[in-house]
Amino acid sequence: MKLCHSLITFSLSPPHRSLSRHPKSLSSELLSHRVNLAESLQSETLKILEWPSLCTQLAAFTSTSMGLAAARTARIPLGKCSDESRRLLAQTSAAVDIFQPLDFSGIEDVSAIVDTSVAGEMLSIRELCSVQRTLRAVRALLEQLEDISAKNDLSKRCSPLLKILQNCNFLTELERKIGFCIDCNFSVILDRASEELEIIRLERKGNMENLESMLKQVSARIFQAGGIDRPLVTKRRSRMCVAIRANHRSLLPGGVVLDTSSSGATYFMEPREAIELNNQEVRLMNSERIEEQAILSLLTAETAQSERQIKYLLDRVLEVDLAFARAAHARWMNGVCPNFIAEGYENFENNALSVDIDGIKHPLLLESSLRKLSDLNKSSSSLSSDQDGITNSRIVSGAFSFPVPVDIKIGHGVKVVVISGPNTGGKTASMKTLGLASLMSKAGMYLPAENNPRFPWFDLVLADIGDHQSLEQSLSTFSGHISRINKILDVASEKSLVLLDEIGSGTDPSEGVALSASILQYLKDRVKLAVVTTHYADLTCLKEKDARFENAAMEFSLESLQPTYRVLWGSMGESNALSVAESIGFDRKIIERAKSWVKKLTPEKMQKFNSMLYQSLVEERNRLETQEKRAASLHSDAMKIYHEICNEAEDLDGREAALKAKETQQIQQELEVVKTEIDAIVEEFGNRLRTTSRDQFNSLLRESESTITSIVEALRPSNDVEVEGSFHTPQLGEQVLIKGLGSKLATVVETPADDNTVLVQYGKIRVRANTSSIKAPADGKDTMSLVPLSRKKGRRTKNLKNLRSLSETRKDEEVPFGPAVQTSKNTVDLRGMRVEEATHHVNMAINARGSNSVLFIIHGMGTGVLKECVIQLLRDHPRVAKFEQESPMNYGCTIAYIKPFLRNPLVNHRKNSLPLAGSSGLKITHQEIAEIFRSWRSDSTFYNFRNGNFLALTHEIRNPVHPRDREPYPPDQVIKELEGKFAFIFFDSKASAFLLARDRDGSMQVHCGTAANGSLVCSDDPNLISAACGKC
Structure with missing residues (x-):
């Protein structure tokens, strides 16, 4: 489908049988005549139905100059067949599902530029x-x-849009060549465009430098000789020269005067020695221009050769732009997607309607009730002229803010619909709404209707609406009317929609009725559907003789003498001419005289009876329609629930299998972790067994068995049940226990807030906690004593074995954590990072935190990808005891509670010193070394080096002191000397600094010693310990 060509599509019925008896040349001439006639009628119909105004309405939603031009000139594509229209609707639906607008910036309509290159004209740098x-x-x-489709899991929904651009030749080679030769930021040709150009420009640059240097020297000599007020080198007539007073021109013998000042006192002369250099500059400049033109000619030829591919890409871009414009237009008018009834649909549903549209509004009438197009911040022209035309054709005015919706219900098998009713009742507007809806659906546009509009796909929409009087063609109103109908009958096919307004009017009523009836009888056998309006009551009697006819009437309120603009399908309407004339303001005498004539022509009783009967039938019809809509709504809700239940039932087995598979995977992962821990305990048991005496064997065995038993017990399901009423509603001033804050009582200082949080006083700290984590203290009983939250002065941490016991705590026990108070040291900000970078920072931050501490992770909200990554990392990390949201009002920050490392006991810390581990070798890892430092001095910071070593320092004293000689000991020198070895030094509390280096595999056999000042020294080299400590 070439969008850049004519977009009016049509199809013709097979020629009459009589054409087969004519020569082939005559048949082709008649067929060509019918094709031209169809094009003319289709174009006129589009104008009659105000299709250009609707396209102008759509132009406000386009994003490219090509889309804007296509919409303003009514070149919106109409599907050539039902499949093509369905494809356009699928594109619109896909664009509706994508709420994120596309960026069309940078796309220009370069078709004229391409045509210029094809014509042989050289393109400019800008083009x-x-x-x-x-x-x-x-x-x-x-x-x-592709990015939107991948991120939002819309691959299937976006496929209609992706198919437009996929498999296209994007001419990356042409784009690369242009970018290689031209700097589009400065609109200049680059030196690298060709070797010849680079050589010329280098030569020209050198020549110009020599010329300028020489002219500056000449100008300086002239200045020194008094020939000019100041040295001046300039250019005249494209040649470099110097300025000199007219009476000092003798200073430049053999020089050439290129120009003079306006007063004639100053000459601009070219010195004799500069003539050759200037000539060379001119020659090089011409050579450069010729080479640049050659490069532009080459790129122009490349562009001309890619004409078809470039225009094809522009057509595809236009198709995407129009799809998103149709989607934006659909959201603007709250439209719904229409459905085409397939051929043979009646075989599946006997009571189906061939046209079933609920509550459709004319889109041009709806425009004045919606948000103004000028407020959409789209590139569109002023629509004032079109809006004036729309206002003149409005059905609803006065107190109505929205046009009255119209229901169009045409049963299957109906070929002709006759609409009767009063003038200004909305017959023509309803018929035009049907025609415009057909065109919109063919173009892939949504309809301003309700529910699911359904109707056939029409190959041609042919309309005869309005006065076709023409003095130039000597056509009266009736002649123009009949002439156009004759043309419509000539080109209409069995898939066409024909719309005729006031058929047979403008002549004698009896002859008009006869001609109209004959035309309708012809149409029922020739077209898919014909809709006509009339004031001839005799045409409504055709339904009694043929089921392919249907009647419809425009409702008229006898009480208010105003039309309601509702269509009564299956009814015959009255003209109500006298009521309309009276409402317009005719003289009362004229109206009374007309009513007297009606009484003479119609018996009084019959007139009264008809009026009462009509009124009762209208009331009954309205009641039945209301009941029908209610029943249809209930049936639709019931079917929706039924389908949901069926879908859930079909997917039940799959979800159950997936849940079992997930549980199995979790169990397997837990078993792998337990197996790893048990293997580590067994390996440790074997290592320690080689260095343990026979007397200690039993105790070592019991210790290992106890550790394995505690791991197994931790996995055993707990039978504990949450005690009812464990959640406590605190009162102001009450002392309560806070989950996670140990056994110390906290005081409630504020009543609970609306977000189920309460502010409590915990020592000198105020904490806002959830009411679900608050418990009342047991009456008469002491609460459980937990580990203190802070160390006393001079006290070290307990045995490192306690850290393992914390990880093996029973489920009903709580690991103690301090209050979640955020500082700069316990916060990591991930905003602006990618997933891989954020994962690395979170792992480093967790490893850097001490035992029983908290970590604030700021990930923000955004798309939620970063938050999901952080949650998954915290869920799987072995050092994270639990994690939670910072507060109910802050979803962009997560608090992680850090537990100790899982490892074996190494050193028993005493009150004020670190004793030896003896000369026995202990297997120690990088993480365990780090934990020793953190447990001994929690304020230490680690720095990693490229060679695998790392350095740990505190922040109390900047100049660390060596334990032996108390001299400054630079950390970089320690690292350099110990590279490839393993050694670390604990300094005493006076120095408050640590130095550490490790080997590349992260583990080794450790030997420990004590320095003279009581510091602990560990290394794999006993000689190093002796040198550092003096004893081992």
């Missing part, structure tokens, strides 16, 4: 840059669609 930007932007457009 070639336009081609390059467009090619790059089109490729970026596809990348946007």
